[in-house]
Amino acid sequence: MQAMEQVDCDLVVVGGGGAGLRAAIAAAEQDPGLRVALVSKVVPMRSHTVAAEGGAAGVAREDDSLDGHFNDTVTGGDWLCDQDVVERFVAECTAEMVQLEQWGCPWSRQEDGRIHVRFFGGMTTQRSWYAADKTGFHMLHTLFQTSLRYPGIQRYDEYFCADLLVDDGAVCGVLALEIASGEPVCFTAPAVVLATGGAGRVYGQNTNAGIVTGEGMAMAHAHGVALRDMEFVQWHPTTLPGSGILITEGCRGEGGVLTNRDGRRYLQDYGLGPTEPWPRPKAMELGPRDRLSQAFWYEDQAGRTIATAQGSAVQLDLRHLGEARILERLPMITEVARRYAGVDPVCTPIPVRPAVHYTMGGIPTDARGAAPLDGLFAAGECASTGIHGANRLGSNSLAELLVFGRAAGQAAAEHARSAKRRRQGVLERLAGEALAPRLELLRNERGERLAVLRGELHRIMEQGVGIFRNEQGLDEACRALAALRERLAGGIRLDDRSRTYNTEWLTAMEFQASLQVAETMAWSARARRESRGAHVRNDAYDQRDDERFLVHTLAHPGDGSGPVIEHVPVTITRSTPRRRAYGAEGEGSA
Amino acid sequence: MSEPAKITLEVQRYHPEQDSGPRWQRYTVPYTAEMSVLEGLQYIKDHLDGSLTFRWSCRMAICGSCGCMIDGEPELACHVFLRDYAPGPVRVAALDHFPIQRDLVIDHSDFLEKLETVHSYLIPAEERTPADGTHRQTPQAMADYYDYAQCINCLLCYAACPQYGWHPDFAGPAALALLQRYNLDDRDGGHRLRERVIDAEQGVWGCTLVGYCSEVCPKGVDPARAINQNKAGSAARYLLGWWRPGRRRGEDRE
Numbered sequence: 001m002q003a004m005e006q007v008d009c010d011l012v013v014v015g016g017g018g019a020g021l022r023a024a025i026a027a028a029e030q031d032p033g034l035r036v037a038l039v040s041k042v043v044p045m046r047s048h049t050v051a052a053e054g055g056a057a058g059v060a061r062e063d064d065s066l067d068g069h070f071n072d073t074v075t076g077g078d079w080l081c082d083q084d085v086v087e088r089f090v091a092e093c094t095a096e097m098v099q100l101e102q103w104g105c106p107w108s109r110q111e112d113g114r115i116h117v118r119f120f121g122g123m124t125t126q127r128s129w130y131a132a133d134k135t136g137f138h139m140l141h142t143l144f145q146t147s148l149r150y151p152g153i154q155r156y157d158e159y160f161c162a163d164l165l166v167d168d169g170a171v172c173g174v175l176a177l178e179i180a181s182g183e184p185v186c187f188t189a190p191a192v193v194l195a196t197g198g199a200g201r202v203y204g205q206n207t208n209a210g211i212v213t214g215e216g217m218a219m220a221h222a223h224g225v226a227l228r229d230m231e232f233v234q235w236h237p238t239t240l241p242g243s244g245i246l247i248t249e250g251c252r253g254e255g256g257v258l259t260n261r262d263g264r265r266y267l268q269d270y271g272l273g274p275t276e277p278w279p280r281p282k283a284m285e286l287g288p289r290d291r292l293s294q295a296f297w298y299e300d301q302a303g304r305t306i307a308t309a310q311g312s313a314v315q316l317d318l319r320h321l322g323e324a325r326i327l328e329r330l331p332m333i334t335e336v337a338r339r340y341a342g343v344d345p346v347c348t349p350i351p352v353r354p355a356v357h358y359t360m361g362g363i364p365t366d367a368r369g370a371a372p373l374d375g376l377f378a379a380g381e382c383a384s385t386g387i388h389g390a391n392r393l394g395s396n397s398l399a400e401l402l403v404f405g406r407a408a409g410q411a412a413a414e415h416a417r418s419a420k421r422r423r424q425g426v427l428e429r430l431a432g433e434a435l436a437p438r439l440e441l442l443r444n445e446r447g448e449r450l451a452v453l454r455g456e457l458h459r460i461m462e463q464g465v466g467i468f469r470n471e472q473g474l475d476e477a478c479r480a481l482a483a484l485r486e487r488l489a490g491g492i493r494l495d496d497r498s499r500t501y502n503t504e505w506l507t508a509m510e511f512q513a514s515l516q517v518a519e520t521m522a523w524s525a526r527a528r529r530e531s532r533g534a535h536v537r538n539d540a541y542d543q544r545d546d547e548r549f550l551v552h553t554l555a556h557p558g559d560g561s562g563p564v565i566e567h568v569p570v571t572i573t574r575s576t577p578r579r580r581a582y583g584a585e586g587e588g589s590a
Numbered sequence: 591m592s593e594p595a596k597i598t599l600e601v602q603r604y605h606p607e608q609d610s611g612p613r614w615q616r617y618t619v620p621y622t623a624e625m626s627v628l629e630g631l632q633y634i635k636d637h638l639d640g641s642l643t644f645r646w647s648c649r650m651a652i653c654g655s656c657g658c659m660i661d662g663e664p665e666l667a668c669h670v671f672l673r674d675y676a677p678g679p680v681r682v683a684a685l686d687h688f689p690i691q692r693d694l695v696i697d698h699s700d701f702l703e704k705l706e707t708v709h710s711y712l713i714p715a716e717e718r719t720p721a722d723g724t725h726r727q728t729p730q731a732m733a734d735y736y737d738y739a740q741c742i743n744c745l746l747c748y749a750a751c752p753q754y755g756w757h758p759d760f761a762g763p764a765a766l767a768l769l770q771r772y773n774l775d776d777r778d779g780g781h782r783l784r785e786r787v788i789d790a791e792q793g794v795w796g797c798t799l800v801g802y803c804s805e806v807c808p809k810g811v812d813p814a815r816a817i818n819q820n821k822a823g824s825a826a827r828y829l830l831g832w833w834r835p836g837r838r839r840g841e842d843r844e
């Protein structure tokens with residue numbers, strides 16, 4: 001075998017989304033001499049962050065407070081947040097939003113030129129910075145373009161990171177494949193930041209971009225890092241059936257209503273009413289996402305949904321707002337509905353249903369982004385910093401990318417200067433070992449079609465680890481995932497065996513990662529015998545159980561027969577668990 | 591439900607290890623009213639031919655990955671629908687004017703370099719730190735550059751631009767629109783740096799005013815207008831041969 005190409009640097013950032021770019025910039029700013037390699041399987045501005053529409057949280061108004069943001073986050077997270085980290089988080093959000101403004105982000109403004117902040121589900125006051133209905137797009141392009149100013153950041157666009165290189169308990173680089181040529185490249189560095197995003201594509205119905213397949217989580221897990229709180233998966237209640245394209249909360253904020261087959265605003269039947277006055281925060285259609293998704297499930301079970309070619313749906317009705325208001329306030333959604341659902345919201349309700357939106361769990365980190373593996377850092381959706389708890393609040397994750405992206409970038413830069421480097425021979429051996437099984441995929445003569453295996457994964461997860469879970473369904477899901485792992489071991493048969501831009505090959509590697517992540521989700525969910533936040537059971541464990549389960553879940557890799565689950569304490573500083581209440585019941589409570 | 595409707599896609603194939611030049615391959619796929627051309631390609635990849643190669647990610651017209659020529663027009667594959675091409679066949683090819691890496695995947699590295707040469711980032715008029723708070727910028731001041739800030743870097747305008755086809759040195763529509771995006775931002779002070787790019791032969795003078803770039807842009811960016819605004823400014827600089835330092839930014843618009 002010919003020698004593998006090697007790139008020596010000080011820090012590798014894997015991922016060019018909001019978190020990865022923020023981390024790379026922070027590292028380059030702190031230490032301009034540092035050689036930062038930014039490795040991403042897509043050109044950074046194609047990253048999934050681009051699709052976020054709503055907003056990014058940061059206290060901005062006189063009548064708001066850090067305590068307010070803290071309380072909303074911890075309550076929303078059903079007290080599974082690490083409160084020390086939340087405190088640090090809320091304290092740093094606003095400075096990050098300002099920093100982004102100074103880099104050129106076109107945040108929406110008031111008439112006098114000051115920043116505008118708006119309401120967003122779960123937040124009790126206006127706290128979300130936004131850039132029209134393209135917040136993530138503007139944030140990502142601002143970060144990407146700003147990154148061009150730092151000569152220390154060397155981009156490796158369209159390089160697929162296949163594995164971490166770990167020697168003697170410390171990270172010393174990554175193995176990547178240059179997608180265009182299919183050639184392996186060994187990046188050596190004493191510090192690696194994983195910023196690879198979430199894993200929503202583990203499910204069939206999801207709002208996520210195609211690249212959100214969980215490799216970062218899977219890579220860390222494969223090297224012994226236990227993934228944390230993986231059972232907490234957020235559904236977004238209003239997405240287009242089939243494609244999963246998101247119809248933002250903004251529609252409901254403007255006064256849009258959800259009705260069932262009979263035209264009834266069914267959310268009033270699930271403790272979210274009364275219906276009037278409308279719109280008002282934290283009630284009816286502006287209740288928390290988990291409650292809305294659960295209500296859909298009941299309506300569906302009761303046969304009160306409508307059938308579409310892409311599955312059952314309820315109706316998001318905007319018609320009463322009138323054409324002028326719809327076109328003025330919701331132009332993007334109008335466009336999306338017309339094109340992607342083939343309906344005009346001015347005259348017809350939009351069919352919507354819940355889809356997987358966000359993975360709360362991930363690689364556990366401390367407040368500096370350090371993971372429990374020497375030299376490894378994580379930020380963004382792939383990380384579990386402890387701020388989301390059992391349920392993420394809308395607009396906290398874009399803020400998280402910035403706050404923890406920066407923290408991880410800085411901490412990793414420091415680490416990179418102090419850590420020792422590995423010997424050449426060690427790196428070559430590690431990279432060669434990591435590469436071999438990946439090349440094997442190209443040689444398989446026998447096996448199943450990727451789309452078939454992926455379809456099976458989606459079926460298992462939707463059925464057994466869905467909006468509602470129960471012991472029997474979770475047992476079945478764990479078993480079925482193990483069986484799928486066996487089938488995968490039997491081989492994937494690729495049509496494409498060549499090296500040049502072989503996306504089928506990459507998809508196979510993504511699928512392996514997705515399956516690994518899915519198992520941690522199913523096993524973690526089974527072990528949590530209570531209901532909390534986004535993890536809701538409809539068996540004997542349908543209540544929150546603070547006595548036994550006010551704990552984080554850790555899914556360790558295990559010995560090959562599935563993850564091993566451990567529960568560890570949550571950090572509580574000043575907010576003790578209370579009931580989460582919404583609708584009339586919740587009015588007046590924090 | 592009745593038999594789903596079918597449509598034939600004629601897709602351009604090219605594999606540098608195997609083919610001497612591009613060729614066409616036909617696939618027939620079932621489709622529904624909601625299916626985009628991208629979903630047609632995905633159907634082929636999943637069920638008929640896993641070697642068909644194309645870029646995609648967001649599938650909602652915001653990441654800019656999936657540009658290709660569809661029936662000869664530059665389009666985002668996720669933003670046009672099979673229903674509109676029925677009964678077919680519909681022809682899908684790689685974006686014009688770029689080298690092909692494989693099938694529908696083009697080599698976009700030239701554009702990425704251009705983004706850097708036009709300094710498409712904010713060069714602060716005055717140094718500030720987060721402690722100084724945000725700039726004030728009125729909605730009217732924002733409107734000056736806002737449309738240019740909507741560019742998703744999809745490169746449809748490059749495929750539409752005959753000039754870029756003949757002279758790949760030309761900075762091209764999107765890069766010049768992004769240059770103008772920052773020049774018109776009242777927080778920016780990077781004008782002079784960007785002037786060198788504008789006035790160079792590969793800058794605005796490469797443009798021969800075809801205007802097709804603005805027509806194909808899926809985001810209403812209007813790069814042709816950005817180029818024209820700069821031509822006026824560049825001509826003035828050429829004639830006067832000097833720069834009035836007291837002039838307000840944005841004065842050279844239209």
Ligand SMILES: Cc1cc2nc3c(=O)[nH]c(=O)nc-3n(C[C@H](O)[C@H](O)[C@H](O)COP(=O)(O)OP(=O)(O)OC[C@H]3O[C@@H](n4cnc5c(N)ncnc54)[C@H](O)[C@@H]3O)c2cc1C
Pocket residue numbers: 014015016017018019020039040041042043044047048049050051052053054055056057135136159160161162195196197198207208209211212215216246357358379380381382394395396397398399401
């Ligand atoms: C439709 C939608 C709307 C949303 N709206 C909001 C909102 O309004 N407010 C809010 O706070 N949050 C919102 N979110 C959530 C938020 O957008 C995401 O959590 C966030 O953008 C994730 O950013 P990231 O940087 O962690 O990852 P991403 O942006 O997903 O980037 C991941 C990066 O990692 C790279 N990568 C991944 N795997 C590999 C690999 N194997 N090799 C090399 N590179 C790899 C990718 O190329 C990419 O560059 C929304 C999410 C969705 C789906």
Ligand code: SF4
Pocket residue numbers: 740741742743744745746747748763764767803806807808809810811812813
């Ligand atoms: S100007 Fe328009 S067509 Fe050109 S790259 Fe930008 S968004 Fe695409």
Ligand code: FES
Pocket residue numbers: 645646647648649650651652653654655656657666667668669
């Ligand atoms: S897939 Fe993102 S623009 Fe088409």
